[in-house]
Structures are given as C-alpha cells and as structure tokens.
Amino acid sequence: MSNLERSQRWQRRKDARPAELLDAALAEFFEKGFAAARLEDIAARAGVSKGTVYLYFDSKEEMFEALVQAIPKANVEQMRAIAMDATVPPEDLLRRMLTFVGGFLRDERMAKFPRLIISDGGRFPKLAETYKREVISRGIGILSAVIERGIKEGVFRAVDPLQAAFAGLAPILFTAIWRTTFERFEGEQIDAEIFVPQHIDTFVRGLLKGAP
Amino acid sequence: MSNLERSQRWQRRKDARPAELLDAALAEFFEKGFAAARLEDIAARAGVSKGTVYLYFDSKEEMFEALVQAIPKANVEQMRAIAMDATVPPEDLLRRMLTFVGGFLRDERMAKFPRLIISDGGRFPKLAETYKREVISRGIGILSAVIERGIKEGVFRAVDPLQAAFAGLAPILFTAIWRTTFERFEGEQIDAEIFVPQHIDTFVRGLLKGAP
DNA sequence: AAAATAAATAACTGACCAGTCATTAAATAG
DNA sequence: CTATTTAATGACTGGTCAGTTATTTATTTT
Incomplete structure (x- = not known):
C-alpha cells in the first residue's frame, strides 16, 4: 500500500485554513445567525477540529469582523x-x-x-x-x-x-x-x-x- | 405595626401577571432578541421569579407568539x-x-x-x-x-x-x-x-x- | 533515520440558562 | 382560629458551548 493511499488523520495546510474557515463561518452564520452558530460546526464544515480555529482566529467575533470587512x-x-x-x-x-x-x-x-x-x-x-x-x-x-x-x-x-x-x-x-x-x-x-x-x-x- | 405596613415577601396577583409578563418579555426581546433574552430577566422585570413564568406560559416561544399575535x-x-x-x-x-x-x-x-x-x-x-x-x-x-x-x-x-x-x-x-x-x-x-x-x-x- | 518543530486534535473547564419541582407562605374557606 | 388551597419561590438538573491546553502526529531539518 503506497503512502498516497494510506489514510492520514490530517494534513498541515497552514495557508488554506483561514479562507476555508471563513467560508465555513459565513455559511454557518447565514444559516443560524451569529449567536447560534457553533464554532464546532464551523470547524467541522471546514474539515478541522475546534481547537484549530483558535490557531487562526482569536474569537468568534473576530471571524465575523473579518467577513464583514472583506x-x-x-x-x-x-x-x-x-x-x-x-x-x-x-x-x-x-x-x-x-x-x-x-x-x-x-x-x-x-x-x-x-x-x-x-x-x-x-x-x-x-x-x-x-x-x-x-x-x-x-x-x-x-x-x-x-x-x-x-x-x-x-x-x-x-x-x-x-x-x-x-x-x-x-x-x-x-x-x-x-x-x-x-x-x-x-x-x-x-x-x-x-x-x-x-x-x-x-x-x-x-x-x-x-x-x- | 399594622398589617398594611408589614413588609410582605410577595402578593398573589393571578390576573395581572400575564400582561405584566408579556410587557416585560417584549422589552427584553426588543433589547436582546429572542434567543438572548433571559427568562430570569423577564421574570425579574415583571417583579416575579422565574418559576412563576411557567405558571402562565408553557415556554419562551409561547410568550413570543402571544406578543406577535396581539x-x-x-x-x-x-x-x-x-x-x-x-x-x-x-x-x-x-x-x-x-x-x-x-x-x-x-x-x-x-x-x-x-x-x-x-x-x-x-x-x-x-x-x-x-x-x-x-x-x-x-x-x-x-x-x-x-x-x-x-x-x-x-x-x-x-x-x-x-x-x-x-x-x-x-x-x-x-x-x-x-x-x-x-x-x-x-x-x-x-x-x-x-x-x-x-x-x-x-x-x-x-x-x-x-x-x- | 533521528531530532526538532509546529499543525492539529480532543478532552476538559467554567459559565450559562431553559425548564423542573419540592417547599414556602399568602389568601380563602370552614 | 384552623385547615385547605394555590400563587410564588428558588435551588437544582441536564444540556450546551466558547475557549484552553496537554498530547499526538505530520512535516521539516540535520
């Protein structure tokens, strides 16, 4: 079985994460509103665990700001x-x-x-x-x-x-x-x-x- | 000291409660939105404890409905x-x-x-x-x-x-x-x-x- | 191939809150 | 005045979730 086929638990993708997280956050915010959107769901939608979100953003509010800004x-x-x-x-x-x-x-x-x-x-x-x-x-x-x-x-x-x-x-x-x-x-x-x-x-x- | 002066912990006011609770609920909903409005605050604003709310309404949602209806x-x-x-x-x-x-x-x-x-x-x-x-x-x-x-x-x-x-x-x-x-x-x-x-x-x- | 680094995880904490229920006390009836 | 009823309380439960952190694992360096 080759390396490529071997199932890996996760990959490092430092560059792609922030954009993917923002995409996921936007979708969740639109669906449920800011307060009711769960960080865990945002993370899951971006194919990542909750802890990872905090590597890229300080808080839920900061994600929201980034979206409105951009x-x-x-x-x-x-x-x-x-x-x-x-x-x-x-x-x-x-x-x-x-x-x-x-x-x-x-x-x-x-x-x-x-x-x-x-x-x-x-x-x-x-x-x-x-x-x-x-x-x-x-x-x-x-x-x-x-x-x-x-x-x-x-x-x-x-x-x-x-x-x-x-x-x-x-x-x-x-x-x-x-x-x-x-x-x-x-x-x-x-x-x-x-x-x-x-x-x-x-x-x-x-x-x-x-x-x- | 007369009965009237004696400080009472609370009074029974079966008839007045629902309207007072709805008033309080409206104010809290307007201030914080439905999801973020706390039942405890609504109760407090109506001068009553949280448990009392449930004597008159089955749920938070039912209060909201009553308001929109009326x-x-x-x-x-x-x-x-x-x-x-x-x-x-x-x-x-x-x-x-x-x-x-x-x-x-x-x-x-x-x-x-x-x-x-x-x-x-x-x-x-x-x-x-x-x-x-x-x-x-x-x-x-x-x-x-x-x-x-x-x-x-x-x-x-x-x-x-x-x-x-x-x-x-x-x-x-x-x-x-x-x-x-x-x-x-x-x-x-x-x-x-x-x-x-x-x-x-x-x-x-x-x-x-x-x-x- | 081993050591070092850092990306990502997942279990955990602390706070919050809707709804419940056993208890208390005001009002009323006998 | 005593007994009964019921309005009201407030401590409690179960569940949720933002944010933290010790640990694991992919990747890079040597």
Whole structure:
C-alpha cells in the first residue's frame, strides 16, 4: 500500500485554513445567525477540529469582523465606477446604479448580509457600525452625489438628495431582506424581476421635473 | 405595626401577571432578541421569579407568539378603514395610507417589531409566518387594491399593483429597521420627517399617468 | 533515520440558562 | 382560629458551548 493511499488523520495546510474557515463561518452564520452558530460546526464544515480555529482566529467575533470587512466592498467600488461617467445624464446613471445594486443582491451571499447585520447588530454593535461605514455610507454617498448633480442641472426636482438616495436604495435592500425572511412562506411575494425595474422606473420618474 | 405596613415577601396577583409578563418579555426581546433574552430577566422585570413564568406560559416561544399575535393587528385594521372611503381619489388614499403607516411606525413598539421578526424569524419560523400572514399580507392587500382601483380609473400607469404596493411600503418599513439598527452610529441618517413625506410624494407622482 | 518543530486534535473547564419541582407562605374557606 | 388551597419561590438538573491546553502526529531539518 503506497503512502498516497494510506489514510492520514490530517494534513498541515497552514495557508488554506483561514479562507476555508471563513467560508465555513459565513455559511454557518447565514444559516443560524451569529449567536447560534457553533464554532464546532464551523470547524467541522471546514474539515478541522475546534481547537484549530483558535490557531487562526482569536474569537468568534473576530471571524465575523473579518467577513464583514472583506466581502461587500468590491461591489460598492464598482458602483462608484458607474457613477464616474459624467457624459451620461443623471437619470440614466441613477437607473444603471440601482439596477446594478439589484443585480448583485440577487447573489445569495450578498442578499444574506443585510439580514445578518440586522439580526446581530444589536448585540455586536461593531458589526453594524463597520457595515454602515464601509458599505451603506459609501453607497449612499455615491447615489446622493448623482442626485445632487441632477438637481443642479435642472433635470430633477429640488428634493433632499440624501433622503432621496435612501428612498432609491431602500426598496432594493428590502427585497434582499424579504427574500431571506418571508419568501418561504405562502402568500404575497416580491418578484424581484418585476419589482426592481418597476421601482427604479417609478422612482426616477417621480424625481424628474415636469412630473404632474 | 399594622398589617398594611408589614413588609410582605410577595402578593398573589393571578390576573395581572400575564400582561405584566408579556410587557416585560417584549422589552427584553426588543433589547436582546429572542434567543438572548433571559427568562430570569423577564421574570425579574415583571417583579416575579422565574418559576412563576411557567405558571402562565408553557415556554419562551409561547410568550413570543402571544406578543406577535396581539400587538400590531389594530393598526392594520385602521388602515383598512382609511381605504374604505371610495369618494376619495386613489392617489389621495394612497398618500393617507402610507402617511398613516409612517406615523404608527414612529412609535418605538411598532418600529422594533420588524427587526425582531427579521432577527429571529430564521430559527423560529412560526413567528415570521404569523407576522407575514397577520400583518404584512393584510397591509399589502389593502394597498394593492387601492392601486388597482387607480389603474382601472385611468389615474395610475399600468404597473403591477402588488409589486407597487411593496414598493410603496418598503421604504417606510426600512425606516423602522434603520432606526433600530444604524441610527446610533455616526454618518448619514434617515430623517423620517423628510424621508417619509418625500418618498410618498415621489412614489405617488411616479405612479401617476402623464408623468414624463 | 533521528531530532526538532509546529499543525492539529480532543478532552476538559467554567459559565450559562431553559425548564423542573419540592417547599414556602399568602389568601380563602370552614 | 384552623385547615385547605394555590400563587410564588428558588435551588437544582441536564444540556450546551466558547475557549484552553496537554498530547499526538505530520512535516521539516540535520
């Protein structure tokens, strides 16, 4: 029997562990929430024992932080890229940006983040704070800048740009929360395919000057 | 020393206990979420020992159910009353109804409910199910009926009434979630005073025919 | 091939908490 | 005033789980 075939109890994989543990942690957190997720299950899912987790992370909370820090930032930066194109009229920019957000929230991973933050933000304020600062504030900032430009150029009515940005984003974020909370029960459903474009249309029309 | 002055260890108050316990439970659930709320703290807050709780409720979950069942129904019925007035044009009805929702969500109690459901709905599906059936579905049903009437009367564009109802409600519910999750951290804030009326205005304008 | 190193394990600890139950004492009936 | 009932207590149980640590074993070095 060769060495390769011989069953080994475990292997040293120093480099791969942290990422694998974070993947496992994300899955468990999404499934059960932060408080109820068991470190033992996270370890098992990563094919490792509980003690090993503590070789790479100081605590459960630190794992959570690492996840919130890492994952949703790229998408926000991509939204900024869309906003940069000053040759596009503001109402089209707005449509594109909100469509983009609706798009990446269709990805399970992204959709489950808001719910996780809302769930455990109460007892672990750092998480909510980080998410607000790194994700929401940036996104809102970019959106409201575009709305402000539209007002200056006389295309939009003179609304409060910050509050309008929230109003544009809220239904889309709400879709993600809905999916992860109420979709599985019978009764009325949000159909993101219809809901998101229709909302964007209504929202942008409602913002335009010359509306009734 | 009279009987009245004599310090008594406790009093029998069979009738008052359940309501007092539910009040205490609501406060603890709002503060810590369902899973993290301690029965001992709920009991203490109601001025009673833990054992007493089990004289009136079979389990922690049953307390939660009782709360979700009881509290937010009245408001939904009040919204139905507004919708009933067929002499008012649909766009005004819509404004009134959404303003009403924005109003009662300013009450702390109401604002904290959605967050509680979202937080613990995952592990206690019954709660989310009850809330969807008893509160959300009813509210959405009433709203979408008014929107449908508006479309039939030729006042609104031919949108999907159900999805539009969600779109009208979502930002207002989102306000409540925001308040209980992100308001305490520095950075951009939703100002409900501006946000809600502005959203309602944009939403209804966006729905009207003759928009650009 | 033996010694050294460090990755990984698994048994353990200490704290926590939902739910139980034998006991106590307030209220009521006889 | 005494006996009975029952509201309320509080110590206890059984189970869970984050974090620790002594030990084992894979890998690297010499």
